[in-house]
Amino acid sequence: MAYSEKVIDHYENPRNVGSLDKNDLSVGTGMVGAPACGDVMKLQIRVNAEGVIEDARFKTYGCGSAIASSSLVTEWVKGRTLDEAMSIRNSQIAEELALPPVKIHCSILAEDAIKAAVADYRAKHEAVGVADVAASEARAA
Amino acid sequence: MRLPIYLDYSATTPVDPRVVDKMVPFLYENFGNPASRSHVYGWTSEEAVETAREQVAALVGADPREIVWTSGATESINLAIKGAAQFNKDRGRHLVSVKTEHKATLDTLRELERHGFEATYLDVQPDGLIDLDVLRSSLRPDTTVVSVMMVNNEIGVVQDIAAIGEICRERGIVFHVDAAQATGKVAIDLGALKVDLMSFSAHKTYGPKGVGALFVRRKPRVRIEAQIHGGGHERGFRSGTLATHQIVGMGEAFRIAREEMAVETARVRALRDRLLNGIREMPEVHVNGDLEQRVPHNLNVSFNYVEGESLIMAIKDIAVSSGSACTSASLEPSYVLRALGLTDELAHSSIRFSIGRFTTEEQVDFAVRLIQGKVGKLREMSPLWEMVQEGVDLDKVQWAAH
Numbered sequence: 001m002a003y004s005e006k007v008i009d010h011y012e013n014p015r016n017v018g019s020l021d022k023n024d025l026s027v028g029t030g031m032v033g034a035p036a037c038g039d040v041m042k043l044q045i046r047v048n049a050e051g052v053i054e055d056a057r058f059k060t061y062g063c064g065s066a067i068a069s070s071s072l073v074t075e076w077v078k079g080r081t082l083d084e085a086m087s088i089r090n091s092q093i094a095e096e097l098a099l100p101p102v103k104i105h106c107s108i109l110a111e112d113a114i115k116a117a118v119a120d121y122r123a124k125h126e127a128v129g130v131a132d133v134a135a136s137e138a139r140a141a
Numbered sequence: 142m143r144l145p146i147y148l149d150y151s152a153t154t155p156v157d158p159r160v161v162d163k164m165v166p167f168l169y170e171n172f173g174n175p176a177s178r179s180h181v182y183g184w185t186s187e188e189a190v191e192t193a194r195e196q197v198a199a200l201v202g203a204d205p206r207e208i209v210w211t212s213g214a215t216e217s218i219n220l221a222i223k224g225a226a227q228f229n230k231d232r233g234r235h236l237v238s239v240k241t242e243h244k245a246t247l248d249t250l251r252e253l254e255r256h257g258f259e260a261t262y263l264d265v266q267p268d269g270l271i272d273l274d275v276l277r278s279s280l281r282p283d284t285t286v287v288s289v290m291m292v293n294n295e296i297g298v299v300q301d302i303a304a305i306g307e308i309c310r311e312r313g314i315v316f317h318v319d320a321a322q323a324t325g326k327v328a329i330d331l332g333a334l335k336v337d338l339m340s341f342s343a344h345k346t347y348g349p350k351g352v353g354a355l356f357v358r359r360k361p362r363v364r365i366e367a368q369i370h371g372g373g374h375e376r377g378f379r380s381g382t383l384a385t386h387q388i389v390g391m392g393e394a395f396r397i398a399r400e401e402m403a404v405e406t407a408r409v410r411a412l413r414d415r416l417l418n419g420i421r422e423m424p425e426v427h428v429n430g431d432l433e434q435r436v437p438h439n440l441n442v443s444f445n446y447v448e449g450e451s452l453i454m455a456i457k458d459i460a461v462s463s464g465s466a467c468t469s470a471s472l473e474p475s476y477v478l479r480a481l482g483l484t485d486e487l488a489h490s491s492i493r494f495s496i497g498r499f500t501t502e503e504q505v506d507f508a509v510r511l512i513q514g515k516v517g518k519l520r521e522m523s524p525l526w527e528m529v530q531e532g533v534d535l536d537k538v539q540w541a542a543h
Binding site for chain 2: 061
């Protein structure tokens with residue numbers, strides 16, 4: 001197992017481990033992977049009124065490269081808009097961490113986790129948006 | 142304390158310094174070929190080889206004339222299984238073994254299958270032990286060889302060799318036992334056991350690598366076909382100049398094992414229990430394999446909700462083996478643990494600790510503290526652990542498999 005120094009650094013000092021309240025409307029939660037495959041990543045983002053990700057947290061069950069990939073993306077998504085976060089590619093993660101070919105799936109999973117978290121946030125807001133419209137229409141009537 | 146701490150005695154053991162001291166003269170002044178009959182160099186070496194043969198035989202209750210030197214347990218197993226299968230091929234071509242055997246046995250059987258033999262691989266029970274009724278029902282009129290390991294290398298469980306021997310003997314089936322992991326750990330009395338062939342290794346019992354032995358019973362006589370030809374050494378069973386220094390080392394290692402087994406086993410058991418009690422202070426720790434019918438040197442445990450490779454990475458200050466082979470892309474967990482019915486997740490998160498002659502209490506305590514700290518940290522980081530704490534049943538979750 002020849003891990004790069006960056007993987008070992010993120011593995012030994014993971015950034016932003018933890019959880020945000022998944023019921024909070026400003027939080028988007030993405031959970032990807034499966035225990036039987038050896039990797040499960042949970043990525044959470046907190047989005048402010050301007051649509052900028054101001055905080056991120058992760059929990060990961062997986063190998064050192066999976067932990068490092070998720071730790072890295074919590075750093076990368078902070079301060080970005082949702083669209084900017086969605087533009088992060090697995091190849092950038094793999095390059096930054098110098099992942100070997102057998103660990104590329106870890107970076108793919110991290111990209112998927114970002115997409116899932118953003119999709120969850122957007123889905124919540126669309127649902128709320130519809131509800132808000134319905135509520136205001138009800139009040140107007 | 143020197144790091145990493147060695148807790149992988151089932152992989153190999155350090156050579157006991159007393160063994161090294163016995164070996165060295167046979168590399169220097171006593172370099173003679175034990176097959177040289179015409180001078181004192183040869184006679185000295187031959188005498189040393191025969192003393193070692195007596196020492197190996199004494200540990201396992203055999204006659205020295207029943208011991209054949211080989212290069213190690215893998216060669217012994219090849220010679221035993223191929224030799225017996227080929228010798229008896231006109232009588233039958235069916236061979237029986239177990240799914241949890243070492244690759245030395247499984248790959249030998251696969252090779253025989255490619256040459257017209259048929260093999261049955263028995264399942265084990267969840268505790269790792271063979272169900273004797275399953276064994277009985279697998280035997281056929283054309284079954285010629287049964288091969289079972291005495292002590293499993295991954296989980297340390299001890300099979301009921303005496304009972305299996307009875308079953309084979311009454312049917313006239315040749316019974317081979319892989320005892321590589323057993324010598325010096327459990328008492329072996331080939332005077333009582335109905336075993337026809339038994340394979341031994343030196344380096345699992347504080348002897349050197351590169352030497353082993355095969356027991357070939359004389360009464361009733363067991364016949365096998367030689368696999369290595371060239372000079373007819375070892376009564377034709379195994380040709381090749383004997384490695385005197387290695388053989389002397391194996392003899393001395395087995396002499397020490399015989400004399401110190403009782404004391405050493407008690408000490409090792411106390412250390413194993415100390416290790417087990419320490420890591421069992423954590424929840425969701427599973428012992429793999431039966432804990433009673435097991436050598437005390439082995440502890441194989443799974444840490445639920447922690448992924449195996451990250452665990453190995455976290456505990457690099459102890460040298461242990463993992464049941465997880467997920468360093469490759471295949472994500473294949475241990476076939477032994479899978480045969481026990483473990484889920485892939487539990488098999489992946491397994492660690493084999495094996496304790497030995499030079500393990501200390503201080504080392505065990507260090508290992509316990511390290512594991513508690515690292516498993517705790519990885520669980521804090523694990524979304525699965527969080528979900529279980531929240532009461533989520535992970536089996537009911539729809540995972541997005543990738």
